[in-house]
Amino acid sequence: MDTTAQHGIAKEEPTGPAPRLTLSGVSKSFPGVRALHNVSLSLYPGQVTALIGENGAGKSTLVKIMTGIYQPDAGTISIDGQAVTLPSAHAAFGHGVTAIHQETVLFDDLSVAENIFLGHAPRTRLGTIDWRTMRKHAREVLDTMHAGHIDADARLKDLGIANKHLVAVARAMSIDAQIVIMDEPTAALSMKEIEELFLLIEFLKEERKAILFISHKFDEIYRIADRYTVFRDGEMVGQGLIKDAGQSQIVRMMVGRSVDHIFPQRKAEIGAPVLSVSGLSHPTEFSDIGFELHEGEILGFYGLVGAGRSEVMQAISGITRISGGTITLEGKVITPKSAADSIEAGIVYVPEERGKQGVVIGLPIFQNVSLPSLKRTSKSGLLRLSDEFALARSYTERLDLRASSLSQDVGTLSGGNQQKVVLGKWLAMNPKVMILDEPTRGIDIGAKAEIYGLMRALADAGVAVLMISSDMEEVIGVSDRIAVMHEGQISGILDKEQFSQENVLLLAVGKPAN
Structure with a gap:
């Protein structure tokens, strides 16, 4: 069956360059789980193909097959028209396939140059590593990418996340990788760093690399992708040119239903104050934090990277110690000295790093x-x-x-x-108070709608909810009020009638809202 036509998007006629990489009829199962069934994917030189799907749709399994970590049960992989096998990550690397993950898979204690040339360092006539040539070539690769600000001798652990991504790309460039997989590369980046990454992707396109871009963020997909492929429940359910497909069509393919209202539409019934914070301070992270959280309310916390939002919530949760201020829960002052103390009092914290914490x-x-x-x-x-x-x-x-x-x-x-x-x-x-730190980071749109519905259901049941989010649309769409932080202080709290992207951003940079 032509699933592309079935979903109302015409199948394009093959035009332009031949695909650099093609997967056809690929299947993969694990005990009790069918991860992929008869899926296809094509990546073209000089183009970005967005791989879109809900969590659990099979995207990660496909990436592991493309990078030699998993072996398919059935199907073929072709590179430049020739069928290949990728029995190991080293074999995939040798065929010019490299992946840049949300959390870069590099070595913090090695230098930038060592990470770039790990496994294929230049050698002297005696067979030892030619350190001088390696550093020289590392600087040349970084300069070519307009990343000359990165010191080739610096330890990787001393770099920020964005620069670590650049080193991962430099590693791909050093082997002349032709197929670059980017798996949620913007998840932990600031807006400025995301813009820098997009410039890098444009550079890779100019270099005729075939790029697979995996993201849950539609603004990013429509910004940089040329093509799309949609997976659902381990099957390919649609593909085509991104300019020919609207967001609602792609969402319908992803989740098998229309998600017209991702944000809850109910009117909140706000009750009495549950949590009051006054003069809360930390020696280095924040100072003079004060706000009230009411029964049945979702209070959003927004701020640019480094504003101190998570640090405030970790202090309220007893994870870090404060230097001053009071926390009052249902009229009683509490002084949590540990997370267990806060949990016992009725405050729970859902961390951003769900896989680690x-x-x-x-x-x-x-x-x-x-x-x-x-x-x-x-x-x-x-x-x-x-x-x-x-x-x-x-x-x-x-x-x-x-x-x-x-x-x-x-x-x-x-x-x-x-x-x-x-x-x-x-x-x-x-709990009486639930703190959610970036609750939908790395989650697909269908799961987001479910989480938002759950948050509203919790609030309707009387739970007071604090939500930290870096997603402007999310914080405006979900919150009943928004507290905005700037450089360790609350620069303003907006009521519903004051909600606008302009007001939130003004407060985030330390200026008064309109």
Whole structure:
């Protein structure tokens, strides 16, 4: 069946350059899970192809096949018209395929030059590494990319995330990689760094590289992509030129339904103050923070990178110590000295780094959900497995978690489903205040709509919600009020009738709102 035509987007006639890389009929299964079924993908020289799909659609599996980490069960991979096998990451590298991930896979304790030429360093006649030539070539590659500000002798750990991405691209350029995979490369970048990355992508296009760009951000996709391919449930359901497809069409292909209203449309019923913060200060991160959070309210916190939003929330959550100020919960002053103190009081914190701080990789889903609730699932010091399963089932069903079973390792779940596990374990604590730090980062649009609906349902049930977000559209669409931070202080709090991108940005740079 022609799934492209089925979804109402005409299949383009092959014109222009031949594809640099083609995957055809690729399938991959794991025990109990069909990750990919008969998928196809083409990447063209000098063009960006956006790979779009919900978490769990099969995008990561495809990337691992393209980079030699996984072997397909069926299908063919062709590079420049010739069928190839990629039995290892080294083999893929040798065929000119390289990947730049959200978290760069480089070595912090090596120099920039060593990272660029790792595995293919120039050699002397005696077979030893030619350090002088390596540094020289590293500087040449960086200069070619307009990244000459990076010192080839600097340790990678001393660079920011954006410059680490540049080093990863320089590594690809050093082997003359023809196929560059970018997997959520902007997730941890500031707006300025994202613009710099887009300039780099334009440079790669001019160099005739074939680029696969994976992102959940439609503004980025429509900004830089030439083509798109959509996956859903491990199958390719559409492809074509990005200029011929509207966002609503692509979303419909992604989720199998229309998502007309991604943000909840209900009118909030705001109650009495639950959390009051006054004069909250930290020696280096923030000072004189004051605000009130009400029952049934979603208070958004916005600010540019380094504004201090997460640091404030970690202090309220007992993770870091404050140097002054008071935290009042339901009229009672609390002084949390640890995260356990805040949790006991009724304040829970859902961290931004869900893979490192939110879940315990290697443990099954049910144990991740029940971990903070061991008092409820044990008796006389012994854990009761049936109670753990019952607790986990109650909250994962409420969150529509997609998993083969509750015994599945949480590390095998998609980002969106991992986030649901994190939310589930803290919902089981019946919190009074829930702090969500970048709750939808790296999550597809369908899962975002579900998370937003859950946040509104929590607020409607009387939970007071604090949400940190770097997504302007999200913070305006979800919040009942918005607190904006600038250089460690709250520069203003906006009511609903004051919401506008202009006002939020003015406060974010330290200027008064209109």
